[in-house]
Amino acid sequence: MSLIGTTVTSADEFTPPGPGDFNLPPIGGGHETFEWLGQTHYLGVTKPMLQLVLSGILVFGFFWLAARRQAMVPGRLQFLGESAYGFVRNSMARDIIGSHHFMKYVPYLFALFFFILLNNLFASIPFLQFPTFSRSGMVYSLALLSWLIYNIAGMRVHGVVGYFKHQCVPPGIKGPMLILLVPLEFFSNIVVRPVTLALRLFANMLAGHLLLILFALGGQHLLMEVGGAVGAVGILAWVLFILIAFLELLVQFLQAYVFVLLNAMYISGAIAEEH
Numbered sequence: 001m002s003l004i005g006t007t008v009t010s011a012d013e014f015t016p017p018g019p020g021d022f023n024l025p026p027i028g029g030g031h032e033t034f035e036w037l038g039q040t041h042y043l044g045v046t047k048p049m050l051q052l053v054l055s056g057i058l059v060f061g062f063f064w065l066a067a068r069r070q071a072m073v074p075g076r077l078q079f080l081g082e083s084a085y086g087f088v089r090n091s092m093a094r095d096i097i098g099s100h101h102f103m104k105y106v107p108y109l110f111a112l113f114f115f116i117l118l119n120n121l122f123a124s125i126p127f128l129q130f131p132t133f134s135r136s137g138m139v140y141s142l143a144l145l146s147w148l149i150y151n152i153a154g155m156r157v158h159g160v161v162g163y164f165k166h167q168c169v170p171p172g173i174k175g176p177m178l179i180l181l182v183p184l185e186f187f188s189n190i191v192v193r194p195v196t197l198a199l200r201l202f203a204n205m206l207a208g209h210l211l212l213i214l215f216a217l218g219g220q221h222l223l224m225e226v227g228g229a230v231g232a233v234g235i236l237a238w239v240l241f242i243l244i245a246f247l248e249l250l251v252q253f254l255q256a257y258v259f260v261l262l263n264a265m266y267i268s269g270a271i272a273e274e275h
Contacts, residue, residue: 014221017213022134022206024048051132055118059111088113088260096264097271105267108149113260116142116201120252123209124245131205131252136198143198146263151190154270163270164190189269197262204255208248215241 026044066081074082088110093102116133123131133139154163168185169178219237226234 013225014218017210017217019206019210021213022130022209024130047130048132048135048138051119051122051128051130052138055115055122055132059114059118063114084114085110092257092261092264096261097268101271105149105153105264109260109264112142112146112263113256116259117253117256120205120256121249123205123212123252124249131209133201134206134209136202139198139202140194142201142259143194146197146266147194150263150266150270153267157271167270193266197259201255201259204251208244208251211244212241212248215244 024046026046027050063081063085066077069075069078071078089102089106092113093106093109096102097105119132122128123134133142151163154166157163158166164186167189168182170181170185173181215237219234219241222232222234222237224234
């Protein structure tokens with residue numbers, strides 16, 4: 001009876017992780033805060049900010065080194081860089097946008113893919129172990145940039161009025177049905193896309209890392225604090241932590257791929273001749 005009571009008490013003392021754990025304080029101290037959406041946020045340079053800068057430097061540095069020699073018979077680094085470039089250029093840009101217009105968008109899609117991928121992988125790299133895009137503001141900034149690029153691309157092809165007609169007026173529909181469909185098409189194609197684009201990446205990075213923290217700290221709590229037969233469940237929690245950590249590597253790649261793939265699809269839809 002006392003064992004059960006002890007177990008319940010110890011379990012009650014465990015504080016599960018939550019979104020507040022992703023609100024990191026500024027590096028080097030400082031406690032200036034502000035309230036937003038019911039949460040306290042810090043002012044100052046934080047770890048995710050530095051990771052954004054670091055990822056930009058690493059992506060640029062790697063591909064600059066890979067492209068520096070440009071030998072006819074590529075070495076390992078050049079081959080790796082060319083393969084990475086070809087993956088984005090061919091499987092996302094050319095296949096989705098089309099062979100006539102894709103090259104002007106390859107630099108953006110290429111940089112975007114590896115920038116997102118590296119920031120996602122930071123969640124699994126020792127001593128960093130934080131997904132940069134689990135901070136929603138950073139993801140929505142990327143989505144806003146993408147929104148501007150594919151809308152401007154469409155306006156350059158169709159003109160401003162023609163582009164909105166292209167996006168909002170379904171072909172072959174006339175009469176009163178347009179009163180219903182045009183607002184829906186505008187909301188779906190112009191307003192909602194950047195929100196869903198960002199939300200998908202943000203939610204996956206937040207939820208995946210939150211799950212890792214839960215199994216790691218929960219397993220530790222069961223083993224160190226609860227003990228006994230119930231505490232042995234902590235070993236299972238750690239096994240699940242390891243398995244989920246490997247699964248997260250796949251999710252990190254897929255989320256970068258999906259984000260860039262949708263960008264290519266939106267650009268393709270914006271510049272297409274038909275709706």
